[in-house]
Amino acid sequence: MGDGAKMRARLRELLGGGAMAVGPLLYDGLQAKIAEAAGFPLVYMSGAGTAAARGYPDVGLITMSEMVANLRYIAAAVDVPVVSDADTGYGNPLNVWRTVREYEDAGAAALHIEDQVFPKRCGFLAGKQVIPQAEMIAKVRAACDARRDPNLVIIARCDALAVAGWDETERRCRAYRAAGADLLFVDGIKTRDDLDAYARRLGDLPLLYNGQLLPVPELARYPFRLNVNATILEVMFRTLQSSMTELKASGMVGAVRNRTYDFVNDFFAVLGLGKIRELEQRYVS
Numbered sequence: 001m002g003d004g005a006k007m008r009a010r011l012r013e014l015l016g017g018g019a020m021a022v023g024p025l026l027y028d029g030l031q032a033k034i035a036e037a038a039g040f041p042l043v044y045m046s047g048a049g050t051a052a053a054r055g056y057p058d059v060g061l062i063t064m065s066e067m068v069a070n071l072r073y074i075a076a077a078v079d080v081p082v083v084s085d086a087d088t089g090y091g092n093p094l095n096v097w098r099t100v101r102e103y104e105d106a107g108a109a110a111l112h113i114e115d116q117v118f119p120k121r122c123g124f125l126a127g128k129q130v131i132p133q134a135e136m137i138a139k140v141r142a143a144c145d146a147r148r149d150p151n152l153v154i155i156a157r158c159d160a161l162a163v164a165g166w167d168e169t170e171r172r173c174r175a176y177r178a179a180g181a182d183l184l185f186v187d188g189i190k191t192r193d194d195l196d197a198y199a200r201r202l203g204d205l206p207l208l209y210n211g212q213l214l215p216v217p218e219l220a221r222y223p224f225r226l227n228v229n230a231t232i233l234e235v236m237f238r239t240l241q242s243s244m245t246e247l248k249a250s251g252m253v254g255a256v257r258n259r260t261y262d263f264v265n266d267f268f269a270v271l272g273l274g275k276i277r278e279l280e281q282r283y284v285s
Helices: 004-016 029-038 049-051 065-076 093-106 132-145 166-178 192-202 231-252 263-270 275-283
Strands: 021-026 042-044 082-085 108-114 153-158 183-186 207-212 226-229
Touching: 004 153, 021 029, 021 231, 029 042, 029 065, 029 263, 042 049, 042 065, 049 231, 065 082, 065 093, 082 166, 082 226, 093 108, 093 132, 093 166, 108 132, 108 183, 132 153, 132 166, 132 263, 153 166, 166 183, 166 192, 192 207, 263 275
Parallel strands: 021 042, 021 226, 042 082, 082 108, 108 153, 153 183, 183 207, 207 226
Antiparallel strands: none
């Protein structure tokens, strides 16, 4: 559905507007279609979610080709921009170059590269390590040079907060911006104090915030261009976990027993069955 160049131009418009752009974290086409139907102007393809959907924790076990394949499905499913996790870029600056080309071809409107060592781990897990600042600067430069569409948004993610504190994090973010990054993304913001420090120390730069420490209307007062809401992954996990447990224990899921909606029609409507039926009428005798 989505045209890559069109979606990249649309994301640039969103980021250049006066309001903070908001998108949910997800990892497949169904979730993306639900988000689009709910009215979100963009979606975010999660590396942690993509790994989880394949049965792995987010510790660097998913390859670039797996991520690109998943991105291609999501970008094709919706007509909104897709912002995507690109982990560490899967190697050195040359690997980053190819990663950017592959993500752009798959329909990404934006991607972020992080300054962790490889194998990486989820930004909220303990034990992260970061590469030297100079190595990450080379990756940022390679990412910016590799894009063919100048509207592709390159996001530099900094994981130094948990490793070295705010002074090092600020120094790195400013260096990554100087190297050409369009947005900066400090991961591991866990408290309101962290959030306030993020805005105070780096608020003059274009920032992405990943989390839900405050409701969106309150977050909108902060100098963030983009907010990725990761709580959807938690809700999906807890809902599936509790429903599976209930089904095993009682033989039925109570929420389904008492439903007041038409699941089949709602489900296939979100998946675009109506458009498929139109195509059938047009092409199938």
